[in-house]
Amino acid sequence: MADFIKDNVNKDGIDRRGFLQCMAWAGTGVLYSVHGGILKSAPLLQGAMSGMDQAKMKGADFSFIQISDSHIGFSKEANPDVTATLQIAVDRINSSAAAPDFLLHTGDISQLSKPSEFDTAQQVLKGAKAGRIFFVPGEHDVLTDNGQQYLDRFGKETKGNGWYSFDHKGAHFIGLVNVVDLKAGGLGSLGSDQLKWLQDDVKNLKSSTPIIVFAHIPLWAVYPDWGWGTDDSEQALGYLKRFGSVSVLNGHIHQIMQKVEGNVTFHTALSTAFPQPAPGKAPSPGPMKVPADQLRSVLGISHVNYVQGNHSLAIVDSPLA
Amino acid sequence: MKRIIWMFGFAATVVAALALAQGTVPSLAASPADKPASSAIVKIDNFSFGPATITIPVGSTVTWTNNDDVPHVVTSDDGKMFKSKALDTDDHFSFTFTKPGTYNYYCSIHPKMTAKIVVQ
Numbered sequence: 494m495a496d497f498i499k500d501n502v503n504k505d506g507i508d509r510r511g512f513l514q515c516m517a518w519a520g521t522g523v524l525y526s527v528h529g530g531i532l533k534s535a536p537l538l539q540g541a542m543s544g545m546d547q548a549k550m551k552g553a554d555f556s557f558i559q560i561s562d563s564h565i566g567f568s569k570e571a572n573p574d575v576t577a578t579l580q581i582a583v584d585r586i587n588s589s590a591a592a593p594d595f596l597l598h599t600g601d602i603s604q605l606s607k608p609s610e611f612d613t614a615q616q617v618l619k620g621a622k623a624g625r626i627f628f629v630p631g632e633h634d635v636l637t638d639n640g641q642q643y644l645d646r647f648g649k650e651t652k653g654n655g656w657y658s659f660d661h662k663g664a665h666f667i668g669l670v671n672v673v674d675l676k677a678g679g680l681g682s683l684g685s686d687q688l689k690w691l692q693d694d695v696k697n698l699k700s701s702t703p704i705i706v707f708a709h710i711p712l713w714a715v716y717p718d719w720g721w722g723t724d725d726s727e728q729a730l731g732y733l734k735r736f737g738s739v740s741v742l743n744g745h746i747h748q749i750m751q752k753v754e755g756n757v758t759f760h761t762a763l764s765t766a767f768p769q770p771a772p773g774k775a776p777s778p779g780p781m782k783v784p785a786d787q788l789r790s791v792l793g794i795s796h797v798n799y800v801q802g803n804h805s806l807a808i809v810d811s812p813l814a
Numbered sequence: 815m816k817r818i819i820w821m822f823g824f825a826a827t828v829v830a831a832l833a834l835a836q837g838t839v840p841s842l843a844a845s846p847a848d849k850p851a852s853s854a855i856v857k858i859d860n861f862s863f864g865p866a867t868i869t870i871p872v873g874s875t876v877t878w879t880n881n882d883d884v885p886h887v888v889t890s891d892d893g894k895m896f897k898s899k900a901l902d903t904d905d906h907f908s909f910t911f912t913k914p915g916t917y918n919y920y921c922s923i924h925p926k927m928t929a930k931i932v933v934q
Contacts, residue, residue, distance in 0.1 A: 569883045569903070570883075571883065604885070605885055605900050605902060606900070632923040632924075633885070633923075636885065636887065636899075636900040636923070637899075637900075672923070675922055675923065675925040676925060677889075677891045677918065677919075677920035677925055677928050678920065678925060678926065678928050679925045679926075680925070680926070717926075718926070719861075719926070720924055720925065720926040776860045777860035777861040777862070777882070778861065779860065779861065779882055779883050779884055780883050780884065
């Protein structure tokens with residue numbers, strides 16, 4: 494818990510104690526906002542925005558939605574119909590008050606990289622009213638042909654195994670791939686080619702440019718015993734040190750976690766398919782089974798609002814229930 | 815000198831004949847002194863290989879079975895000697911080890927999962 498919010502720098506009435514108090518009765522969702530690199534949190538009530546949340550979202554220059562870990566093709570007890578829950582996520586996106594500029598999908602689109610799974614995922618995601626969708630692969634998406642099928646479908650204009658960057662309304666987005674060429678005994682890996690590209694990609698940016706990095710496996714050591722981290726993430730983050738505001742969005746662990754380290758805030762998203770246990774709370778990180786009527790409350794998507802000027806990035810994790 | 819060369823020549827012929835016999839008549843290949851080829855099973859449960867180390871005679875076939883709800887990929891550490899396809903729940907993968915040695919392997923999508931096969 495030492496990594497979480499320790500004080501209330503921005504005087505917005507939500508410190509760590511307040512956050513935890515709110516969580517005690519909210520339980521199902523959390524709003525995160527970033528002011529000058531410092532993460533703030535507030536509860537979210539069953540997907541409906543409270544007054545506190547709406548205040549956080551007001552004046553945003555643009556918003557996007559992070560969606561993750563759809564695992565189309567998975568059909569085990571934890572969720573026998575992952576296509577239905579992905580559809581619910583898309584419906585939720587489409588019912589947003591303001592359409593997001595775009596979606597980020599942070600990987601594990603499929604369960605086994607099967608063409609039929611990718612077909613289904615693409616079919617459902619096509620229904621999202623959200624401009625375009627930016628992807629990064631999860632390890633489940635590159636199980637065949639060294640990920641060629643993933644690249645053909647989702648990464649046509651990318652480099653290497655699927656990494657790329659783009660600019661949107663003053664913010665610089667970087668999609669990284671840390672799920673290929675993994676070495677025995679190790680964690681996620683970016684590799685030297687990608688690191689070199691990243692160094693070049695950001696070298697001409699002003700330090701005031703807000704940076705948003707997204708990748709599948711967390712770029713911080715969430716729980717290395719379960720492989721929840723990336724071996725060479727420190728090197729990548731080293732290239733981003735000079736920037737005033739860096740946000741890192743990940744998937745893979747099917748639960749919300751956050752961490753602040755200097756000007757870098759880390760956030761992981763819920764899955765649309767099935768939950769996974771908290772670190773070390775089960776024999777393995779395998780799918781967590783919950784009663785059917787509770788499943789949707791542990792799945793979800795993240796709405797992200799960006800406010801220019803104070804580098805504010807507000808993240809609302811919204812359960813599907 | 816001439817005699818020694820002849821001896822080598824004779825020995826080489828015998829070895830070649832034996833090799834030929836082994837290649838064409840497998841059932842006769844194993845002499846009683848050889849260790850019999852066998853099979854071994856490795857189970858994948860809760861993101862781990864069990865047993866983590868197994869010792870087998872040369873020529874044995876190891877079969878991996880995935881009991882997890884998530885896929886795993888059985889891969890030799892060099893990534894070349896053997897690599898399964900993505901094993902879904904209850905899928906199997908087999909590999910026959912023909913040379914002695916210690917073979918470390920892992921799951922290429924969950925690389926914290928490591929284990930080894932010792933072939934004697």
